[in-house]
Amino acid sequence: MTLGAAVLLLAVGCLQPPAPIEVTGRTMGTTYSVKFIPPDRDFDAKPLQQEIDKRLVEINQQMSTYIPDSELSRFNQSKAGDWFPVSPQLAEVVQLAKQINHESGGAFDVTVGPLVNLWNFGPDHHPEQVPSDEAIAAALANIGDDKLEVRLDPPALKKSVDGLYVDLSAIAKGYGVDKIAELIAESGRKSYMVEIGGEVRAAGQKPDGSPWRIAIEKPIPGARAIQEVVELSNQSLATSGDYRNFFEVDGQTFSHTIDPKTGRPLAHTLASVSVLHQDCGSADALATTLMVLGPDRGYNWAEEQKLAVLFLIRDKDGPVVRRTSLWPNAGE
Structure with a gap:
């Protein structure tokens, strides 16, 4: 190989885009994965991963039913009647949930939490057993989208019965994906893939154009x-x-x-x-x-x-x- 050919190969190699970087971790009782195209081969992903972890901790602290002092847990423990101040993010997710509830004729209902717990699929673990008809009827008395109100300015939630219990597990992971995708985009990355517990959002293309x-x-x-x-x-x-x-x-x-x-x-x-x-x-x-x-x-x-x-x-x-x-x- 001549010197000119070697220089040409080296130049072509330098023009190749950097391979995707992947950062992973745990959140919301599952795992997350973020892949993105860095601006150069020397890009340090640690600061960005710290921001990802920080954002996910914030979302968990707002919407988890597994964290006793989260915003949602404190709302679930509150009494009926008064507006309960929450973050704009929690109000936004509850508003989206209520919108889909309305559009689907009640098929999507985040107030189903008491039943999720009763059937052993929530944070209140008990032996796997089929609850009685009486227990199901008692839980149903506290369920219904019409028992939950939300306002965005100032952001707050209100319940009409003390036993109302909101469970956002069917929407929070997807919302978390959106927020991390926004974070990656804000960092200047145009090509990325964000996944939390199987829910995925992608933008742009991989380095080979696919x-x-x-x-x-x-x-x-x-x-x-x-x-x-x-x-x-x-x-x-x-x-x-x-x-x-x-x-x-x-x-x-x-x-x-x-x-x-x-x-x-x-x-x-x-x-x-x-x-x-x-x-x-x-x-x-x-x-x-x-x-x-x-x-x-x-x-x-x-x-x-x-x-x-x-x-x-x-x-x-x-x-x-x-x-x-x-x-x-x-x-x-």
């Missing part, structure tokens, strides 16, 4: 397998399913998603729902909404709302049936 590719799991309990791959660019993806968080009693399976109308875990054949949306908070909440609505009502509602949705439905003969609404072609 979009970020996200795998959707097959709804198989106790196993990890890919159903299909979705290409994401300037979009969010959230999935809700019945195959990860559940318990069994006398051969019957009880999923963690509770129907706010019946007070019981879902009992239909819809195994999982994946939603593509502009923001991840909405995608997260809509995935749960569609799980509650089920394979038929959920599909019809997704079509009405013009949502991009992948439904994976259990057939009575065993295989999973794929049904879509405005869903892009699966990646290879």
Whole structure:
């Protein structure tokens, strides 16, 4: 090789964009992953990760039901009647939740917390057992979006019954993804992927010009397998399913998603729902909404709302049936 050729190869190598940087950690009882394209090969990601961790701690302190002194926990412990001051962020999330509740006819209801706890899927752990009809009826008396009010200026929440208990677990991870995505964008990064507990938001492209590719799991309990791959660019993806968080009693399976109308875990054949949306908070909440609505009502509602949705439905003969609404072609 001549000296000129070596110099040319070196120059070409220097023009290659830097590889993505990944930072990871734990938050909201799960893990997070952030990948982004750095401005140069010498970029120090530690200060940015410190900002990510700080922002996630703030969101947890606002919205967690597992932290006794979080804003949400203190609201849940408060008495009915008076406006309870909260952060603008918590008010924003509750307002979005109430909007989706209204649009879905009550299928998405963040006041379902007492039932989540009653069925052993919240912070108030107890032995896995099926609650009595009387206990379910008592919990239902404290549930209902109409019992929860929100205002944005000044930000505050109000409950009409003492027993109201708000659980944001079906929207907070997606909201957290959005806030971290905003943080990454504010740092000047135009290409990134943010994931918290399986909820994802991506922007831009990878260094080779290809979009970020996200795998959707097959709804198989106790196993990890890919159903299909979705290409994401300037979009969010959230999935809700019945195959990860559940318990069994006398051969019957009880999923963690509770129907706010019946007070019981879902009992239909819809195994999982994946939603593509502009923001991840909405995608997260809509995935749960569609799980509650089920394979038929959920599909019809997704079509009405013009949502991009992948439904994976259990057939009575065993295989999973794929049904879509405005869903892009699966990646290879």
